[in-house]
Amino acid sequence: MSGGRRREASIAHVDLDAMFAAVEQRDKVSLRGRPVVVGGVAGRGVVATASYEARQFGARSAMPTAEARRRCPSGTAFLAPRFAAYRKTSEVVMAVLAELSPLVEQVSIDEAYLDLAAAGHHDLTVGGVTALAEQARREIAAATGGVTASIGIGTSKLVAKIGSDLNKPNGLTVVAPGDEQAVLHPLPVTRLPGVGPATAERLRRSGLHTIGDLARVDRSDLIDWFGQAHGAGLYRLARAEDDRAVVGEREAKSVSAEETFEFDLTDRGRLNHEIDLLATRVGSRLRAGGLSARTVTIKVRHHDFTTITRSATRAQPTDDPRLVAQFARTLLAEIDTSAGIRLLGVGATTLADFVQDDLFGSTVTATPDTFATSGAHHRPADHEEGSPPTAPGRPTPPAATDWRPGQDVRHDNHGSGWVWGSGRGVVTVRFEGPSTPPGPVRTFAVDDPALHPSDPPDWTNTPPVAAPA
DNA sequence: TCTGGGGTCCTAGGACCC
DNA sequence: TCTGGGGTCCTAGGACCC
Numbered sequence: 001m002s003g004g005r006r007r008e009a010s011i012a013h014v015d016l017d018a019m020f021a022a023v024e025q026r027d028k029v030s031l032r033g034r035p036v037v038v039g040g041v042a043g044r045g046v047v048a049t050a051s052y053e054a055r056q057f058g059a060r061s062a063m064p065t066a067e068a069r070r071r072c073p074s075g076t077a078f079l080a081p082r083f084a085a086y087r088k089t090s091e092v093v094m095a096v097l098a099e100l101s102p103l104v105e106q107v108s109i110d111e112a113y114l115d116l117a118a119a120g121h122h123d124l125t126v127g128g129v130t131a132l133a134e135q136a137r138r139e140i141a142a143a144t145g146g147v148t149a150s151i152g153i154g155t156s157k158l159v160a161k162i163g164s165d166l167n168k169p170n171g172l173t174v175v176a177p178g179d180e181q182a183v184l185h186p187l188p189v190t191r192l193p194g195v196g197p198a199t200a201e202r203l204r205r206s207g208l209h210t211i212g213d214l215a216r217v218d219r220s221d222l223i224d225w226f227g228q229a230h231g232a233g234l235y236r237l238a239r240a241e242d243d244r245a246v247v248g249e250r251e252a253k254s255v256s257a258e259e260t261f262e263f264d265l266t267d268r269g270r271l272n273h274e275i276d277l278l279a280t281r282v283g284s285r286l287r288a289g290g291l292s293a294r295t296v297t298i299k300v301r302h303h304d305f306t307t308i309t310r311s312a313t314r315a316q317p318t319d320d321p322r323l324v325a326q327f328a329r330t331l332l333a334e335i336d337t338s339a340g341i342r343l344l345g346v347g348a349t350t351l352a353d354f355v356q357d358d359l360f361g362s363t364v365t366a367t368p369d370t371f372a373t374s375g376a377h378h379r380p381a382d383h384e385e386g387s388p389p390t391a392p393g394r395p396t397p398p399a400a401t402d403w404r405p406g407q408d409v410r411h412d413n414h415g416s417g418w419v420w421g422s423g424r425g426v427v428t429v430r431f432e433g434p435s436t437p438p439g440p441v442r443t444f445a446v447d448d449p450a451l452h453p454s455d456p457p458d459w460t461n462t463p464p465v466a467a468p469a
Numbered sequence: 470t471c472t473g474g475g476g477t478c479c480t481a482g483g484a485c486c487c
Numbered sequence: 488t489c490t491g492g493g494g495t496c497c498t499a500g501g502a503c504c505c
Contacts, residue, residue: 039473040473040474042470043470044470044471044472044473045473046471046472046473046474047473048473048474048505061505062472062473062505063471063472064470064471064472064473065470065473066470066471067470067471067472069470107504107505108475108476108504108505109505110505111505193503193504194502194503194504195503196502196503196504197502197503198501198502198503199502199503227479227480228479228480229478229479229480230478230479230480230502252476253476253477253478254475254476254477255475255476256474256475256476257474257475258473258474258475259473259474260472260473260474295497295498297498297499305471305472307500307501308499308500309498309499309500310498310499311497311498311499312497312498313496313497313498343473343474345474347476
């Protein structure tokens with residue numbers, strides 16, 4: 001047999017159709033049947049998902065939202081994503097899938113592979129898995145209140161994945177064992193997972209357009225063109241050789257946060273402050289996940305879109321947002337930012353699933369350290385220069401006294417907000433949208449989740465609290 | 470109103486070690 | 488006395504995915 005591949009079509013790929021837009025249309029009746037675009041709605045935003053109605057006008061994922069606005073008629077809804085709602089819907093779908101097989105690999109918020117053989121009791125004939133998938137699609141739509149799924153089933157992940165794409169939306173494709181190459185070969189190479197713009201262009205220059213064309217190329221040529229891993233991988237995929245297993249849980253290898261600014265930034269103080277905010281998000285997520293990291297990476301996108309990264313690795317792992325921020329600042333200090341910075345990012349890698357106890361205690365042995373300013377014995381005082389002015393300690397959210405006038409509280413597609421004033425238990429914030437003048441001053445309780453950079457809050461529904469004295 | 474944000478994997482060179 | 492050779496770690500960048 002050609003490569004590792006099972007005899008029965010027992011791997012399913014489930015893909016929710018235009019999920020973000022579908023959830024919005026489910027939750028708001030007036031959006032049904034109308035073009036809906038979900039994504040960054042600010043100046044530099046891009047489309048995350050376009051509903052099928054919006055796709056008719058040419059709106060596509062990853063397209064600048066401004067371009068989608070030009071293409072779509074008035075009456076099109078442009079919405080900022082509500083990740084919390086999508087996550088809930090995703091959980092509902094995954095629960096349905098878990099009933100079908102004990103082996104489910106969730107690849108993203110709207111996609112999963114199932115190993116139907118792992119259940120042990122399914123009829124794995126083409127007829128059997130077809131009936132199973134039809135039932136799954138009905139159950140998904142019912143459980144989610146109308147969000148539909150497309151399903152592909154085949155002898156491998158590759159075939160299942162390509163199959164789920166063939167009959168979108170709300171479709172089912174079962175590729176019978178033995179039919180794999182016949183299904184794959186007429187398709188354009190861009191349908192193969194791992195073939196993006198660069199690979200497609202290189203293949204096009206050699207006159208190769210379909211997967212069938214690709215299957216006629218020597219393995220050694222592909223390795224010359226694309227390197228060992230990618231070249232050999234393409235060679236196998238073109239032959240439908242794919243023995244990747246469906247795997248359950250995978251451990252995170254990195255945690256990162258980044259932000260594109262409405263306007264390029266040059267001010268050092270402001271950049272340092274943004275780094276602090278990003279590092280605080282990363283550190284908080286490390287802690288929430290019980291992780292610590294040895295390597296901190298910053299990402300800098302210049303005004304001209306050139307992007308660089310700088311990283312440094314320490315001997316000891318940390319999950320302290322203040323320390324992550326300090327590393328990140330040190331890395332940023334080496335970079336010329338005078339021409340304008342479009343994006344900043346902070347990432348943490350070399351993750352360990354334990355937290356170094358007493359990292360700063362006197363019992364810790366001194367270790368060679370990359371950073372002169374962050375030796376292992378050095379514990380930054382709360383408001384010492386070099387530590388973020390508002391970094392929350394272990395208990396979040398921050399105490400009322402951590403909010404200071406002038407401090408940025410969040411930046412997202414709704415615009416920027418900064419603290420206007422604060423008092424006992426409350427903080428007042430003013431927001432400025434990308435295309436709107438500064439909005440009214442709003443007042444929040446300090447533990448209001450709307451103040452934290454997780455999901456874009458619906459400000460209009462945030463209950464008012466008493467203004468500070 | 471060109472080009473988001475969160476990830477994964479691979480490559481390649483240099484340091485360092487045996 | 489002229490380049491060994493393999494393995495691992497670190498860093499930077501790039502392709503790709505959703």
